[in-house]
Amino acid sequence: MHEIGVLMEVVKTVENFAQKNGVTKIQTLVLQIGELSSMIPRYIEACYPAAIDGTMLQETELKIEILPGNGICKECNKVFNLIENNNVCPKCTSKHWEILSGKEFMIKEIIAC
Known part of the structure; x- marks a missing residue:
């Protein structure tokens, strides 16, 4: 689990x-994490309390925004979510x-604050 090192x-x-x-x-730390x-x-949420313990962030709230894993088809130029479409272009x-x-x-x- 490398998340703790990254969080530190x-x-x-x-x-x-x-x-x-x-x-x-x-008050709040907002992270963006791509799919x-x-x-x-x-794991980031689970490790956060340990990473901030004894720091100035000790009382902060963590918010995570998930960014979609999008790709563009090289055949038809359709933009699509890779995970939702199992890495296959839904158009072609x-x-x-x-x-x-x-x-x-x-x-x-x-x-x-």
Whole structure:
């Protein structure tokens, strides 16, 4: 489970941002996680309390937004969700596509008190 290590880096990043910008209390941290990323949202949620323990984020709420894993068909240019369509274009049934989104893992928002 690599999520704890990634979360610890997120905490460092947020703390550095807060320090540089004079933020003393953070209410909410919003992460965006793509459906196709290697991060598993339920593991992120499970590891979050351990990652923030003893940090300035200790009292923060975590919100996770899931970004769709979309691809574009190389045959017909249809944009479609890869997971919902089992990696097959719903328009022409081609299996030749390119990923457009869904591999992201980002800090979207830091909401200060």
